[in-house]
């Protein structure tokens with residue numbers, strides 16, 4: 513590239529030795545040839561200026577596309593590791609589209625679809641729902657215009673190497689993979705006390721984050737798979753798969769202690785994401801300059 517821009521400029525007029533030929537038909541041939549040379553040089557310069565301008569335009573356009581390319585994050589962790597809470601805080605602060613595989617499946621169940629019926633059989637056993645249901649469901653959600661435009665926060669997917677590979681093949685690659693780590697004893701206690709307000713969708717914990725009023729307390733519901741037996745099965749499934757998924761994203765994985773209070777966990781995630789965005793901006797600044 514550097515050569516195609518610079519080499520043509522190295523046109524040095526050389527004094528020619530006498531050839532002994534008859535005088536030229538053009539008595540002013542010297543003036544003529546230097547005029548023609550300077551015309552050729554100025555044409556070259558125009559051409560180069562034009563090429564340089566269009567190259568610069570291309571670089572700036574690429575930088576701009578990357579600058580406007582939204583954030584793409586995956587978040588993983590065992591059941592009740594706090595993904596839901598952190599996802600709420602992340603989406604609020606970074607305006608990303610939250611895509612939770614478990615929520616997508618629960619909507620299928622609620623809508624009574626064939627996929628929903630099949631998915632429930634696996635969810636009841638704390639097992640992974642077959643890829644033929646989950647993969648397309650997540651892919652379609654990621655392809656929606658809002659996810660493409662604002663960026664996404666993918667929660668609970670991928671949970672196996674094959675899910676991760678499928679997504680990669682569709683061209684979806686995250687910028688960062690966050691793993692929330694929490695000891696198992698804490699997880700079981702969190703799951704069993706977890707309740708949801710069906711009116712607001714807010715998640716409570718009977719001991720650690722109890723409902724504000726008696727009225728709310730009376731209407732709280734428990735997820736069908738939030739029982740001691742089922743959470744143990746879900747934890748086992750998580751343990752079996754997490755390492756394989758991590759192997760695909762090891763270069764962009766950040767492990768965060770999810771046993772800390774939720775504000776502290778978010779402070780760490782917030783720092784991570786804002787530093788990532790800053791770094792991306794300064795890299796682009798260097799390219800565009």
Ligand SMILES: Nc1ncnc2c1ncn2[C@@H]1O[C@H](COP(=O)(O)OP(=O)(O)O)[C@@H](O)[C@H]1O
Nearest residue numbers: 591592613614634635639640641646668669671
């Ligand atoms: N990516 C996925 N692949 C297969 N099954 C999934 C996936 N995500 C969720 N599920 C099913 O939905 C259940 C609930 O998932 P989720 O709502 O993320 O809660 P948790 O992470 O607490 O188990 C899982 O136990 C599993 O059966």
